[in-house]
Amino acid sequence: MKLLKLALNSLLERKMRSLLTMLGIIIGVAAVYAMLVIGNGAKDQIMDSLGGINSRSISLSPNWTRGRASNRKPYRRFTESDVDQIRDIRGAEAVSGLVSSSESVVVPGTDSQTDIRGTDQDYLTANDMSLISGRGLVPADLEFSRTVAVLGSSTAERLFGKSYPIGATVVIKRIPFEVVGVLDKYEAQWSRGNDENDFIMIPRSTMRARISGDDWLVKNKVDNIQVVGETTESLTFIETEVDSILRRSRNLSAADAPDFRIFNFSANRQQRAQGQQMFTILLASIGVITLIVGGVGVMNIMLVSVAERTREIGLRMSVGARGSDILLQFLVEALVLCAIGGAIGLALGYGAGEFAERSSNVGNEAVLKIRHSAPTAMLAFGSALFTGVVFGFLPARRASRLNPVEALRHE
Amino acid sequence: MIVTRNLRKTYLLGGQEIHALDGVDLTVPEGQFLAVIGSSGSGKSTLMNMLGGLDKPDTGEVEINGQNIVKLGLRRLARFRNETLGFVFQSFQLLPRQTALGNVTLPLTYRRPSEPNAKDAAQAALEDVGLGDRMLNKPTQLSGGQQQRVAIARALVGKPKLLLADEPTGALDSKTSDSIMALLVRLSREGLTIVLITHDHEVANYADRIVTMRDGRIVEDVINEKAAA
Numbered sequence: 001m002k003l004l005k006l007a008l009n010s011l012l013e014r015k016m017r018s019l020l021t022m023l024g025i026i027i028g029v030a031a032v033y034a035m036l037v038i039g040n041g042a043k044d045q046i047m048d049s050l051g052g053i054n055s056r057s058i059s060l061s062p063n064w065t066r067g068r069a070s071n072r073k074p075y076r077r078f079t080e081s082d083v084d085q086i087r088d089i090r091g092a093e094a095v096s097g098l099v100s101s102s103e104s105v106v107v108p109g110t111d112s113q114t115d116i117r118g119t120d121q122d123y124l125t126a127n128d129m130s131l132i133s134g135r136g137l138v139p140a141d142l143e144f145s146r147t148v149a150v151l152g153s154s155t156a157e158r159l160f161g162k163s164y165p166i167g168a169t170v171v172i173k174r175i176p177f178e179v180v181g182v183l184d185k186y187e188a189q190w191s192r193g194n195d196e197n198d199f200i201m202i203p204r205s206t207m208r209a210r211i212s213g214d215d216w217l218v219k220n221k222v223d224n225i226q227v228v229g230e231t232t233e234s235l236t237f238i239e240t241e242v243d244s245i246l247r248r249s250r251n252l253s254a255a256d257a258p259d260f261r262i263f264n265f266s267a268n269r270q271q272r273a274q275g276q277q278m279f280t281i282l283l284a285s286i287g288v289i290t291l292i293v294g295g296v297g298v299m300n301i302m303l304v305s306v307a308e309r310t311r312e313i314g315l316r317m318s319v320g321a322r323g324s325d326i327l328l329q330f331l332v333e334a335l336v337l338c339a340i341g342g343a344i345g346l347a348l349g350y351g352a353g354e355f356a357e358r359s360s361n362v363g364n365e366a367v368l369k370i371r372h373s374a375p376t377a378m379l380a381f382g383s384a385l386f387t388g389v390v391f392g393f394l395p396a397r398r399a400s401r402l403n404p405v406e407a408l409r410h411e
Numbered sequence: 412m413i414v415t416r417n418l419r420k421t422y423l424l425g426g427q428e429i430h431a432l433d434g435v436d437l438t439v440p441e442g443q444f445l446a447v448i449g450s451s452g453s454g455k456s457t458l459m460n461m462l463g464g465l466d467k468p469d470t471g472e473v474e475i476n477g478q479n480i481v482k483l484g485l486r487r488l489a490r491f492r493n494e495t496l497g498f499v500f501q502s503f504q505l506l507p508r509q510t511a512l513g514n515v516t517l518p519l520t521y522r523r524p525s526e527p528n529a530k531d532a533a534q535a536a537l538e539d540v541g542l543g544d545r546m547l548n549k550p551t552q553l554s555g556g557q558q559q560r561v562a563i564a565r566a567l568v569g570k571p572k573l574l575l576a577d578e579p580t581g582a583l584d585s586k587t588s589d590s591i592m593a594l595l596v597r598l599s600r601e602g603l604t605i606v607l608i609t610h611d612h613e614v615a616n617y618a619d620r621i622v623t624m625r626d627g628r629i630v631e632d633v634i635n636e637k638a639a640a
Binding site: 002011013014094263311312314315316318319320321322323404405408 | 432434458463465466485487489490492493498500504506508517518520521522565
């Protein structure tokens, strides 16, 4: 307590100098903190998207031919038989194939282009969607190619407004479908810019037979397939199984380049998270370098302070101060300097983080997310104290080792 | 009681050996006011540093109150200075940004276990040297004589057995010097052992005993009848 007061007095006696010395620490801590919260925030964003079904999902798509966008087409499409075989893999909880196209949809009074998804009973599970009323697709719908439709929440609202849609008829490409279910509003993990709730689900078999038509090369085409494993760990096994099933159906040996892609959300996210980690470390090291420069400033000023107060040190020793008392006095002084600088720097870093987040707003959405946290603050503040100890020690030790006789004679 | 036995100290100065102390044997009984007189380079300051435990002799012993301080480690030495000694310097050595009271309290802040009534003791010490009304003044607001009184109060606050005064009047005019010396004489009469280092015979004359040094040796040692009277 006494030491703290002594240190504070000593710093207050030289306000300007203390402030300038602190500046290095202030900027250093502010930089460390701001960089860490920005880095953490970015990591959170990635990890958030890993939550839920995505951490257990892989998605399969065929490779597409190169060339002008309008001319591109898949090398070879998946088929119903692929879906059936994949569904038999141990650990596969939901396997859903999809054939989609945009078609004209008519109910009395409206006529619009809508995203039609020919799919199956597993589609809702695979996409973490749920029904708000009616029923979803069942295997029998596919077996008998029934003309039934399940509406996305936006579609239901757009076509039917407040009236009850179940049992109503929608006409897709001139074929009437009976509405059997409506989906709950669904929050897309990442939006492609269009309304993720504006689509109509129909049985995949009906889709092929009556809406989109089949592929002329392969029978019973499926555009892409989603597989959800029971656990994240099961995905590795599922991936190898899927790979061998698809290679078999396409007569590809293990050595051939695949003409399909297996996209693992979880692995992809983790990779991005790791990249983000590197980015955070990079950002934080900028702060650390600033802090080191600040620390050298502290050391410099403390050395000046020791030199200036040589006589004081000599006197203190002559009245009974031990070397350790002197060491502590100067160390505490450096620490107080860094602690005050650290506190101001923390406040500044907090502000800088907030500013970064607000100024990155696009519409209402912040592109740069930040996450304040007590451990991060403690880390930044602790690094200031650490700087104080490291760079205050040398001057303090020099002071404690002065010869009192010479110190007293010092001019 | 102070006893030094065969104290020797040699410095190397520009490749030349300087015998600062060349076999000093000195005994100072308790309560004596001793003046050590000599020109500069006679070794008197070195002697005082030895007595104060600020410097170590090459050979010989310094015994104060039965304790050989030459053999003490740095920590015990610091404690010894804090509890047994009081220093008074020519240039006062006050902390410029502290008040008189703060300066006088300083030695007690290093006392172990800590002194609970440090402030009271410092106030009493300042009143004792006649500065009861200037306690909150900073050194720059005090005259030279007053500053030296603050320094003496600082030396006394820890109730030392021995006061070491190194040219305490060296920076003062003669009238102020007289009053400072009168104060030291009074403290001596109250039973404090004082060793005064000076080159000024007039100042030395206040002491009970005058030891003259030259080239690191004691060349004269007389009882001062005039002061005793």
